[in-house]
Amino acid sequence: MIALLIVLALLGSPRSAAAQARGQAPPPRPAQGARPQPARPQPPADTYFVNTLAPADMQNKQAVLETSMGTIVLDLLPEAAPNHVAHFITRAREGAYDGTIFHRVILNGIIQGGDPLSKDPAQSARYGTGGMRELRFERNGEPMTRGAVAAVLAPNMPDSGGSQFFICIFDQPAITGQYTIFGRVAEGLNVAQKISQAPAENTVPNERVVIRTVTIRDKAAPGPEPFSTETADELSRYRAVLETSLGNITFQFFPDKAPNHVRNFLRLASVGFYDGTAFHRVVKGFVIQGGFLPTRGEPLDITQDRYVRKMAPEFNDTPHDKGTVSLAHGDDPASGDTSFFIVLARTPVLDGRYSAFGRVVDGMDVVEKIEQVPVTGETPANRIELRKVTVSRVP
Numbered sequence: 001m002i003a004l005l006i007v008l009a010l011l012g013s014p015r016s017a018a019a020q021a022r023g024q025a026p027p028p029r030p031a032q033g034a035r036p037q038p039a040r041p042q043p044p045a046d047t048y049f050v051n052t053l054a055p056a057d058m059q060n061k062q063a064v065l066e067t068s069m070g071t072i073v074l075d076l077l078p079e080a081a082p083n084h085v086a087h088f089i090t091r092a093r094e095g096a097y098d099g100t101i102f103h104r105v106i107l108n109g110i111i112q113g114g115d116p117l118s119k120d121p122a123q124s125a126r127y128g129t130g131g132m133r134e135l136r137f138e139r140n141g142e143p144m145t146r147g148a149v150a151a152v153l154a155p156n157m158p159d160s161g162g163s164q165f166f167i168c169i170f171d172q173p174a175i176t177g178q179y180t181i182f183g184r185v186a187e188g189l190n191v192a193q194k195i196s197q198a199p200a201e202n203t204v205p206n207e208r209v210v211i212r213t214v215t216i217r218d219k220a221a222p223g224p225e226p227f228s229t230e231t232a233d234e235l236s237r238y239r240a241v242l243e244t245s246l247g248n249i250t251f252q253f254f255p256d257k258a259p260n261h262v263r264n265f266l267r268l269a270s271v272g273f274y275d276g277t278a279f280h281r282v283v284k285g286f287v288i289q290g291g292f293l294p295t296r297g298e299p300l301d302i303t304q305d306r307y308v309r310k311m312a313p314e315f316n317d318t319p320h321d322k323g324t325v326s327l328a329h330g331d332d333p334a335s336g337d338t339s340f341f342i343v344l345a346r347t348p349v350l351d352g353r354y355s356a357f358g359r360v361v362d363g364m365d366v367v368e369k370i371e372q373v374p375v376t377g378e379t380p381a382n383r384i385e386l387r388k389v390t391v392s393r394v395p
Helices: 002-006 017-022 082-093 121-126 189-196 259-270 302-306 364-371
Strands: 061-067 070-076 100-106 110-113 148-151 165-168 181-187 210-218 238-244 247-253 277-283 287-290 324-327 340-343 356-362 384-393
Touching: 061 082, 070 082, 070 189, 082 181, 082 210, 100 189, 110 189, 181 189, 181 302, 189 302, 238 259, 247 259, 247 364, 259 356, 259 384, 277 364, 287 364, 356 364
Parallel strands: none
Antiparallel strands: 061 070, 061 210, 070 181, 100 110, 100 210, 110 165, 148 165, 148 181, 238 247, 238 384, 247 356, 277 287, 277 384, 287 340, 324 340, 324 356
């Protein structure tokens, strides 16, 4: 079970021979005239972190992790785990995380880091044992879903949290409630997933994945979604250039006919959703189809994932002539989301059944090249890469 993989074994030190001897026989009587030994100072009864931050100093904060594989931004959750958030902010401001590594990865499962010992490559045998037993468990209702950030614990020791943390790459419902979740990935979940995919031996990465710096910043107030406020006239001035492995194709849009579909395509393109997808379907004399999520080579970031949504149909009177761009859907007309198709010939059967939202204004020769590629059924024999979609505004 993934929970067993996440927990971290910490071994106590064996008792010394002298301590064992003291446990087996009474201490010797002191010599006459000898002064009594002073009592050894007792360790402090409570070594747990004490929060000195005011609640207002923890609200609306983000942590920016600059790693050797990219940037990860965390939304901190003081309402769910105030002591853990205060601890993370305090340690980050002290520079405690700078130069540490993600010392443990589980493919598409979790990544674990934050051990202060991991700054020193000579301490590699002890990675996973540092920075623990500083925080008491803070139970909350946060689910262990994709992007959750939680404190690492020692086995059967709920009050053993500290500097070490892990990031959930995919949902882990089996361990919800067992770890204190104190943050969520706001940006860079695709970076975290790439880290989880780093070559590793027994969950230990072959190369150091360094957390170069961790900085705390205020979370910006949410603004409007991209392309949510433009008028139809403003939207009509945008163009999208699709850079494919066979050449470039340029789209013009029809916001007066299908405004929400135009906004949807421009929004997805602007956050890089289509970059690294493919034209996965070619039906000669009918359509070529692309933008299908499973063809994407890289995992989605949080923002990209947020903008993938089902579209209510906007059927209109645009004829499906050669070069028309429409949104694909399944049996349910409201099931379309990201996948689009380009019509290869006048096809009246599509009229009124699919939402046309644009047309090809340049690169029809590239569309025709794609139409002619060898296929197995409707699948191209060789991948036709949609490398990048660039949005620009014309005067």
